[in-house]
Amino acid sequence: KSVLDQAIRILQAMIDVTSDAGWLRTALSTMNLMQMIMQGRMITESSLLTLPHIMRDHVNKLKGRGITVLPQLIDLCATNAQRAQKTLADCGVSQRNAEQTVTLCRRLPVVNVKAFVDKTNSSDGRTIHVKLQREGKSCGSKAPTAHTPRFPKIKEEGWWIVVGDVVNDELLALRRISFGDRAHVKLKCPKGSSHGGRAPRLVVFFMSDSYIGLDQEIELNAADALDRADDDDDDDADTFWILPPKETEPFWLGE
Numbered sequence: 702k703s704v705l706d707q708a709i710r711i712l713q714a715m716i717d718v719t720s721d722a723g724w725l726r727t728a729l730s731t732m733n734l735m736q737m738i739m740q741g742r743m744i745t746e747s748s749l750l751t752l753p754h755i756m757r758d759h760v761n762k763l764k765g766r767g768i769t770v771l772p773q774l775i776d777l778c779a780t781n782a783q784r785a786q787k788t789l790a791d792c793g794v795s796q797r798n799a800e801q802t803v804t805l806c807r808r809l810p811v812v813n814v815k816a817f818v819d820k821t822n823s824s825d826g827r828t829i830h831v832k833l834q835r836e837g838k839s840c841g842s843k844a845p846t847a848h849t850p851r852f853p854k855i856k857e858e859g860w861w862i863v864v865g866d867v868v869n870d871e872l873l874a875l876r877r878i879s880f881g882d883r884a885h886v887k888l889k890c891p892k893g894s895s896h897g898g899r900a901p902r903l904v905v906f907f908m909s910d911s912y913i914g915l916d917q918e919i920e921l922n923a924a925d926a927l928d929r930a931d932d933d934d935d936d937d938a939d940t941f942w943i944l945p946p947k948e949t950e951p952f953w954l955g956e
């Protein structure tokens with residue numbers, strides 16, 4: 702227990718250091734490591750294995766039914782709980798265990814994330830607005846408790862919001878938050894930041910500090926965010942789950 706407590710503090714300090722240094726990939730990898738400690742699972746494994754009563758043979762059978770990652774099962778449980786229970790039962794999960802798994806999935810966070818750039822001119826850079834809206838049952842203004850059965854202490858859900866240039870591997874802004882039903886976060890993107898040699902591609906990462914597989918990303922217009930005029934004038938993108946191609950789930954460690 703003491704070792705895990707110290708590990709979390711060390712990782713939080715590492716994220717602070719990588720943020721100050723502007724190391725995007727290293728910061729995201731450290732956040733992934735925090736998720737692994739909280740869930741007691743490797744991020745290279747299926748995110749479905751973080752659920753109770755789900756084993757590897759169940760994961761393989763779920764893949765045959767088009768459910769390859771945790772957000773897909775959460776969506777099914779939210780829209781049709783009975784169908785989700787039947788799907789799990791058909792994959793070999795007992796009826797009682799299937800009910801418990803669906804109940805948990807309906808408690809897991811589903812957050813609608815929207816990001817946009819405030820184009821008002823400012824001498825110290827542009828402001829990026831990130832609006833968060835939790836879907837499902839209201840939890841009020843207080844952050845709910847995270848489901849971390851393998852971690853020895855009770856913990857509330859926490860999130861990082863990261864703005865980074867994925868082409869030049871540069872972290873431009875970071876904020877750690879906890880929230881209830883909704884939140885509005887403002888991050889300052891320094892004018893003319895992103896000093897890599899290639900045209901920047903800016904992404905807002907919404908990263909969990911507790912769960913594997915629930916991260917999201919939103920791409921921004923780099924010209925708007927960095928106050929540049931040399932990029933195409935595309936609209937700001939909306940939110941989407943980071944869903945992997947084929948059977949490989951996304952992760953930053955080792956890339």
